[in-house]
Amino acid sequence: MTRRKLAAGNWKMNGVGASLSEVQDLAARHPNPLCDLLICPPATLLSRMAAVAGPIAMGGQDCHAAVSGAHTGDISAAMLCDGGASYVIVGHSERRTDHGETDAVIRAKAQAAQAAGLVAVICLGETEAQRRSGQALVVVGAQLAGSVPDGATSANTVIAYEPVWAIGTGLVPSEAEITEVHAHLRAELSARFGAIAADGMRLLYGGSVKPGNAATIFALSGVDGVLAGGASLKADDFSAIIAALEASA
Ligand code: PEP
Numbered sequence: 001m002t003r004r005k006l007a008a009g010n011w012k013m014n015g016v017g018a019s020l021s022e023v024q025d026l027a028a029r030h031p032n033p034l035c036d037l038l039i040c041p042p043a044t045l046l047s048r049m050a051a052v053a054g055p056i057a058m059g060g061q062d063c064h065a066a067v068s069g070a071h072t073g074d075i076s077a078a079m080l081c082d083g084g085a086s087y088v089i090v091g092h093s094e095r096r097t098d099h100g101e102t103d104a105v106i107r108a109k110a111q112a113a114q115a116a117g118l119v120a121v122i123c124l125g126e127t128e129a130q131r132r133s134g135q136a137l138v139v140v141g142a143q144l145a146g147s148v149p150d151g152a153t154s155a156n157t158v159i160a161y162e163p164v165w166a167i168g169t170g171l172v173p174s175e176a177e178i179t180e181v182h183a184h185l186r187a188e189l190s191a192r193f194g195a196i197a198a199d200g201m202r203l204l205y206g207g208s209v210k211p212g213n214a215a216t217i218f219a220l221s222g223v224d225g226v227l228a229g230g231a232s233l234k235a236d237d238f239s240a241i242i243a244a245l246e247a248s249a
Contacts, residue, residue: 001199005035005218005249006158006225007242008121008204009232010061010089015041020052025235026242027054034246035225038087039232040121043075046083059087059121062095065108067116077109077116087119089227091147093164103146111149114156121158121227122147125207128165136163136177137184144188152193154200159185160227166207168229175220178205182222211240218248 011019023039030037033055040059041049049058060080064071067078080088090113091106101109110120124143126136140161148157161181166172173181182203189198205217206227217223225245231237 003154003200003202003224005245006038006202006204007033007035007238007245008038008059008087008089008158008160008225008227009040009238010092010206010227010229011039011041011233012061012094012229013042014233015045017045017048019233020045020049022233022235022238023049023056024052026239027052027056029235029239030055030242033242034249035242037242038121040087040089043080043083046080046085050084057087058083058085059089060085060118061089061092063088063090063109063113063116063118065105065112067112077113077118081116081118085118087121087158088113089121089123089160091123091143093123093125093162093167097164103143106147107149110147110157111151114149114151119156119158120149120152121160121204123160123162123206123227125162125164125166131163131165131173131177136181140181140185141188144185145192148189148192152201153197154202158202158204159189160204160206161185162206162227168208170208172208172213172217175216178217179220179222182220186222209241211237211244214241214244215247218245
């Protein structure tokens with residue numbers, strides 16, 4: 001099956017109103033993209049970004065598992081929809097580390113996102129110590145089993161493999177390592193959801209993807225796109241990454 005590629009950007013805790021000029025610039029450069037485009041800005045920018053996003057979909061960076069209630073500082077999936085989002089990242093390693101989010105918590109968040117009509121971008125990845133001790137496949141397999149809801153489909157779920165040690169460090173796994181993990185995740189999804197159902201689910205790679213390494217990563221078997229952090233903040237960088245993904249499609 002041919003899966004439509006996805007270039008997703010995670011702005012993390014970066015960006016104010018003035019930053020939307022980068023989105024406007026990006027949208028102008030890619031009026032008819034050959035792959036899906038997504039930017040997940042801080043939630044404060046969602047509704048303003050809608051005015052300039054053009055073909056770029058918008059996403060949240062996290063959501064609460066509950067629909068509403070006494071959860072100060074949190075945001076629900078329905079609120080993200082209301083702000084114009086169609087995706088939400090859940091289980092980013094910074095949420096897992098900074099907020100102690102477990103696979104069960106992430107699964108509940110993904111379920112809430114899907115119930116609200118959002119596509120859940122579920123992140124997983126091993127730490128450096130786990131990679132060094134040969135545990136990478138076991139770790140990502142367990143995270144996949146624990147954080148992906150039973151109701152996951154290719155329409156409501158994207159998986160992002162993001163080795164913790166590659167995020168924001170400039171380090172990138174070898175081509176063989178990325179290919180191995182993606183093949184393992186694809187096999188695990190097929191075993192759980194059936195080959196036909198799992199075949200359409202997109203598996204992104206994330207972790208220090210830059211214009212200079214994007215083409216090499218996108219040429220790898222099983223890589224259906226990217227979740228970029230730092231390189232998504234500037235239209236020049238993200239545009240070059242999008243062009244590399246389009247060329248690989
Ligand atoms: C991320 O935060 O999801 C990420 C991949 O960051 P970076 O591209 O900056 O490594």
